[in-house]
Amino acid sequence: MAARDLFHDAVKKALQKEEWEITADPLIVKIQGVKFEIDLAAEKILAAEKLGQKIAVEIKSFLNNSAITDFHLALGQFLNYRLALQIKEPERTLYLAVPFDTFDSFFEEPFIQQAVKVYQLKLVVYDPQKEVVVEWKE
DSSP: OOOOOTTHHHHHHHHHHTTOEEEESSEEEEETTEEEEESEEEEEEETTTTEEEEEEEEEOOOOSSOHHHHHHHHHHHHHHHHHHHHHHOTTEEEEEEEEHHHHHHGGGSHHHHHHHHHTTOOEEEEETTTTEEEEEEO
16 A cells, blocks of 8 residues: 555545545555555535535645655646546546645646646645645636
């Protein structure tokens, strides 16, 4: 099993506070000889619509000295995981979880905003200390 991100439990608790049911920790997706381990899978039943919503969340802390290096790694994982989900679980939407301080600084850079737009990244912005979701960015 891959090493867990430092903020794994904080994001898990934040999702549970928003009434997401964690269905896999991690979500393992196998495609022929390739095995992917996405940090979390969750489901939420939307009472008003009677439709289930399924997500997968890849959690990143962005604690290394180089935020751009962390971003390169996160983006590569996100793109591969999204493709794997499109093949195996197309009903599940993938999100990249990033801490709010990183979102408010690094993700405000024009290049990063353009990359988020071009690669259609869906983000869960979280507060690791309060263990809450600050914002969902579609």
